[in-house]
Amino acid sequence: MSAPRTARERVREEMTAEILAVARQHVAREGAAALSLRSIARDLEMAPSALYRYFDGRDALLSALILAAYGSLADEAERAAAVVAPEGEGDAARWRAVPRALRTWALAYPHEWGLIFGTPVPGYDAPEETVEPYARIVSALVRPIIEAEAAGRLQTGAHEGAISRELRDAVAPVSDALFPHMPAAKVVLAIQAWSTIVGVISLEVFGHWRNTILNPGAFFEATIRTEADSIGLR
Template sequence: MTASQTARQLARAELIRAIKESATRQLSETGAAALSLRAVARDLGLASSALYRYFPSRDALLTALIIDAFNAIGAAAETAAAAAPGDPGTRWLAACRAVRRWALAHPHEFALVYGSPVPGYRAPDDTIDPATRITRLLAALVLEAHAQGLLRPPAQPLPRLVTQGVLDALGGAPAEPYADLVERSLTLWISLVGTISFELFGHLHTVITDFDAYFDAAVQVAAEAVDAAWLKVEPAAGDLG
């Protein structure tokens, strides 16, 4: 590779970064539904035709932003879980707190991936792996807790409805009476997203007096969905996670 080729690649990467940053600002100002390549081009002082060489449509740009957001959430959770002490319950709680921290720091990106669907947009298959990154992490930690004998049998099992592809990615379903652990792990993720969304979008305004304490308590209640005797929530020691 020549120096000129390297320079062109760096310039391309920098312009793509600038395009995404401009589009993210649009998300905060006008919302995802109003995202416009022409507006991004104007913001960057480019001709619209130049922008289309990098993102051929609004949906292509939306997809890039969605993939980036899902990967950022997954990376935040993975980093937090890896830095936490060794038991799966502590790492699971650290990952949940990291997702909340990321959402509060990036509310518009969180709304893009977990808020109202964008009219006319259909996410392509290449968003699936980033979207399930955090889900796979949390499910893997629950399965690890099961392997260590830290779970109780379920009081009310869920029907086996997770796709075979998800089960294969996690190494298969456990044996009875824990065969629904992946489905129950999914309820933990849904509860996590819902709790964060209610806080982030103002639905708990004037309802909750201490969001940090409420979040940790809600996480612990959700853990009962997998009969998780292993999850013991401790105060978050002065920060959000």
């Protein structure tokens, strides 16, 4: 990441980036399943074996692509969460900008979305490095909620009954990491909203709305309105 000292290191970094860029194009056009080291090498006009100097195998390259997709989506989510709220805009409207950004990104890069939320690759993706961007995405979704709570503007939702100890324990890691000093019922509602958002986007991106929902955008807007309401944002 830091400035490359020698010329060798610089050309190496450029080459790595170029390989990744071409691989990304291939995935964007034909999906991850069709990703071929040899066709990448052809595009770059070099021998297939040369790629092994930069990535040790197809799975490693795919892992790098998955990581890049995570990062790209996380950037988008943070950008949406960081825009200052226009005068008089409510917490709900501000929150909705984040899932909306997720959907826009997913529609622009459907195969990348599949890389993250679709069927896991046979080998399995890199578990350790993905938790950081994953946390960034969820954090972006959570920030408006926390700020509304801090300002005392968060309503008590309709579905917030008593929560069993079992359920409280189940979501404990999320409570501790993202929602300090927030009632567990709210945490559960937030994770449910997250599940709904991922579900709705995946169903649309993966083609399950065909002949079912004629206007996915309108349905998505209604869904995130419902979710915001359910969480207690106004």
